[in-house]
Amino acid sequence: MTGISDDVLLVHGGTPLEGEIRVRGAKNLVPKAMVAALLGSGPSRLRNVPDIRDVRVVRGLLQLHGVTVRPGEEPGELVLDPTHVESANVADIDAHAGSSRIPILFCGPLLHRLGHAFIPGLGGCDIGGRPIDFHFDVLRQFGATIEKREGGQYLEAPQRLRGCKIRLPYPSVGSTEQVLLTAVLAEGVTELSNAAVEPEIEDLICVLQKMGAIISMDTDRTIRITGVDRLGGYNHKALPDRLEAASWASAALATGGNIYVRGAQQRSMMTFLNTYRRVGGAFEIDDEGIRFWHPGGPLNAIALETDVHPGFQTDWQQPLVVALTQAAGLSIVHETVYESRLGFTSALNQMGAHIQLYRECLGGSACRFGQRNFLHSAVVSGPTKLQGADLVIPDLRGGFSYLIAALAAEGTSRVHGIDLINRGYENFMEKLVELGAKVELPGGDLV
């Protein structure tokens, strides 16, 4: 590759990342809690909001729909006032949808508030087909009608939406949230089985309960929601970002470093912590955060399978794979949530890693992708020395993984497309510098 653009970071590898950074509210909760504010009859206060692009996209979309969004008294606090919700211009919605998947979650709240909704085409990471059929199936069950229109889908609720019995074909995070955000104001009881139970979903349920919703969660993936006539605002501190925390933990391991992640929480990271320990990473938990470090000596190869919570979260996979290139022996990674989330490994191979992809389900159990010709299993053979390279960021976590690989490598890498990382990692360049990374913008400025 030749040429440089503003969207490039030069990374001089070989320095262990050391120091402290802080994670704030979760990318996979905050934008959804913002959407929930649409359901209230009064203002909501959301605290611990990170400055990331997905938050800005949702803020813009809410404002287009007449919600007032302003900073609160404390840093990272937003006050969202939905008193005057109104229809937005379709062209404006499309222009603001950006690269986020969140617009699909406006369906239920807008149907309740306005009786109709326009949902633009979705963004999000290109890590599989990412259909939205479950979302529309459940909305139809609530009584919505859906019509394809130019640039998106137009939905209507001819009468008040009605609670229903729903079984998801797969415990999809977004579809579970769709049901929650729709059922809380629907008439009667909704029973959702095979629901996703990720910590961010539990936190969204906490938000909705604060607003006046009646929701119970059984231990068997069943969620029951009794619809109410009216919801108020909420005051909520978003749970911390366990995905960002794990990314920094993997960076500590791959670079031989030591990072204290202020805000990281044991409860939502238990599965990651067990895996980190099996690989040979060290950690220490206190009330304010978790310290992650490489204790010296060889790392261990492991077998790893991603899964829905409480399994190993798929968004943890890509950064940890970089650390696995430094482990002694053969690691097996079976990605069971997204069919195309291992493509990022070809660039790691260019840097000197040995990663072979397979169509078969390796290790663990057979998954939905086994018989369907997707390269969704990997064998990582290590340890391998990594060399700096020209890298083009493919998706959010793949992008962070390339940064980790470049930091662990000998020599200089040019990482293209770094702006994508702003979608989910607050101030990541400043954090890298704080941790001692040698990174440079093309003009020669130290970030």
Ligand SMILES: CC(=O)N[C@H]1[C@@H](OP(=O)(O)OP(=O)(O)OC[C@H]2O[C@@H](n3ccc(=O)[nH]c3=O)[C@H](O)[C@@H]2O)O[C@H](CO)[C@@H](O)[C@@H]1O
């Ligand atoms: C903004 C956000 O919170 N994103 C997270 C959310 O994405 P998102 O909510 O999009 O992910 P889902 O849990 O819905 O997707 C899981 C699987 O279900 C499939 N599926 C989903 C919906 C549908 O209508 N039809 C269908 O087939 C998907 O293709 C995928 O194979 O959960 C994922 C799984 O933990 C995480 O990786 C993402 O970071």
Ligand SMILES: C=C(OP(=O)(O)O)C(=O)O
């Ligand atoms: C896949 C991810 O996000 P999204 O669903 O927003 O694309 C992610 O956060 O890794």
